[in-house]
Amino acid sequence: MNVTASVAPWKEASDPELVATAARGLEGSFEELVKRYQRPISAYVYRMVGDYEAALDLTQEIFIKVYGSLARYRPEFRFSTWIYKIAHNSAVDHLRRNGGRERSLNSGVEEESYELAIESSGLSPEQVSERRERKLEIESVVRSLPSAYRELIVLRHGQDLTYEEIVEVTGLPLGTVKNRLFRAREMMRQQFVSRGIGGM
Amino acid sequence: MSASSKQCQKEQIAAYLDGELDAESMTAFEQHLCDCSFCGTELNAQERLIMHLDSALKVTPNLPLPHNFTRIIAARAESDLSGLRDRSEHRRALRLCLILAGASFTLIGASAGKGLLFSGRTLAQKVFGIFGLLWTALHDTAVGLAAIARVIGGGLVPESHFAGLAALLLALAVVLLSLLIGRYHQHNEMRLFE
Numbered sequence: 001m002n003v004t005a006s007v008a009p010w011k012e013a014s015d016p017e018l019v020a021t022a023a024r025g026l027e028g029s030f031e032e033l034v035k036r037y038q039r040p041i042s043a044y045v046y047r048m049v050g051d052y053e054a055a056l057d058l059t060q061e062i063f064i065k066v067y068g069s070l071a072r073y074r075p076e077f078r079f080s081t082w083i084y085k086i087a088h089n090s091a092v093d094h095l096r097r098n099g100g101r102e103r104s105l106n107s108g109v110e111e112e113s114y115e116l117a118i119e120s121s122g123l124s125p126e127q128v129s130e131r132r133e134r135k136l137e138i139e140s141v142v143r144s145l146p147s148a149y150r151e152l153i154v155l156r157h158g159q160d161l162t163y164e165e166i167v168e169v170t171g172l173p174l175g176t177v178k179n180r181l182f183r184a185r186e187m188m189r190q191q192f193v194s195r196g197i198g199g200m
Numbered sequence: 201m202s203a204s205s206k207q208c209q210k211e212q213i214a215a216y217l218d219g220e221l222d223a224e225s226m227t228a229f230e231q232h233l234c235d236c237s238f239c240g241t242e243l244n245a246q247e248r249l250i251m252h253l254d255s256a257l258k259v260t261p262n263l264p265l266p267h268n269f270t271r272i273i274a275a276r277a278e279s280d281l282s283g284l285r286d287r288s289e290h291r292r293a294l295r296l297c298l299i300l301a302g303a304s305f306t307l308i309g310a311s312a313g314k315g316l317l318f319s320g321r322t323l324a325q326k327v328f329g330i331f332g333l334l335w336t337a338l339h340d341t342a343v344g345l346a347a348i349a350r351v352i353g354g355g356l357v358p359e360s361h362f363a364g365l366a367a368l369l370l371a372l373a374v375v376l377l378s379l380l381i382g383r384y385h386q387h388n389e390m391r392l393f394e
Contacts, residue, residue: 031274038270043260052263060273067277138256156218157250157257163220178220182211185249 015079023070030070034063037080040159041087047154048091049098050143058094062087077168084159084169088151095147134197141191149184156181208232208239213246 010018010032022030041062046055065086073082142153155161155169166177215221216229233239266272 030277031270034270034273034277038265038273039260039263042263042265046263047257055263056266056269060276063273064277134252135256138252142257153253154257157253158260160258163215163218178211178215181218182214185214185246185253186210188253189245189249 016075019070019073019075019079022067023073030067033066033079037083038063041083044084044087044154044159045091047139047142047158048088048147048151049094054094054098058087058090062090065090078165081161081165081168084155084161084165088155088169091151092147137192137195137197141188141195144191145184145187149180149187152177152181153184153188208236208242210242210246213239213243217243217247217250 010021010029013021013029013032015033015036018029018033022033038059042055042059045058045062046052049055049058062083066083069086073079142150145153151170152166155166161169163174163177163181166172167174170177172180212221212225212229216226221229233243
């Protein structure tokens with residue numbers, strides 16, 4: 001079977017269909033799942049751990065775990081929530097293992113950051129530059145949050161999960177999710193004020 | 201800040217903006233919002249922040265993924281079969297292996313004929329011989345030790361009706377003595393730390 005023929009049929013398939021076929025070992029179905037989720041998962045992990053190499057290693061590890069657990073996936077849950085749960089646990093484990101090296105603004109470590117795609121249609125070069133600056137500042141402030149708060153901000157605003165989905169991913173009670181999200185935003189507001197960034 | 205601000209919950213404002221309030225709570229909150237200038241100001245501030253966070257963070261960082269990353273991950277995952285299959289599949293695989301092993305032994309046996317049977321019998325005889333030798337050595341050692349113990353015991357303990365009781369009292373005395381010695385040393389150590 002050639003590669004194109006093996007992958008193309010899966011493009012129209014839903015996530016649960018892909019999981020079912022991948023669990024049966026059908027060629028190309030798991031690769032399609034990886035293709036769909038590799039970018040959001042690597043971005044989520046990168047925002048959580050703040051280290052490019054570690055994010056790539058963890059992304060691989062997460063997909064290997066996903067493949068190993070396909071038989072245990074229950075279709076009543078959204079696949080995206082399930083994979084974020086695995087990603088979340090892996091990222092938290094990584095942060096625990098490397099607790100002393102967790103990044104913060106006060107550490108003085110020069111942080112790596114990757115270019116963000118910015119829609120520039122109809123914007124002047126100055127506006128594009130200003131937006132890029134703003135996005136980088138926000139990413140930087142997110143990285144400075146303690147991981148317990150950062151994860152909720154990333155899941156809510158980066159991955160667009162609802163409170164209920166965040167509860168499923170993190171295993172935290174709903175009240176804690178609400179409270180921490182609110183407090184995380186408050187911390188961020190204070191950071192913006194102390195950095196002299198207006199309009200927040 | 202209005203008088204009602206003490207009753208205001210900023211978390212409620214965040215949940216409202218995130219669309220996480222149920223219909224009843226939302227109506228109540230919106231009514232409250234009409235009367236509370238504090239919540240109105242807070243709502244605007246939080247809304248602005250959420251808008252900025254959404255627009256900045258919903259853009260996926262353009263992480264440069266290695267060439268063929270998808271293929272590499274899929275290949276690595278598919279080659280690591282541990283944990284993929286459930287228990288029933290493992291059992292089926294084991295049954296299949298056993299059937300295959302049985303079939304291959306049968307085929308080898310049929311093709312090798314008497315020669316194989318003969319060599320198998322010789323091997324079994326040798327294994328039994330080694331086990332027999334080990335068993336004899338162990339048995340003889342045990343018999344020897346029992347004889348020595350009987351001789352020593354007969355010499356030390358006088359043969360009387362109270363011999364068992366005396367042995368028991370002796371054992372009890374030894375245990376009590378060791379306990380007393382232990383307590384004495386412990387007491388001395390505590391005094392040293394005082």
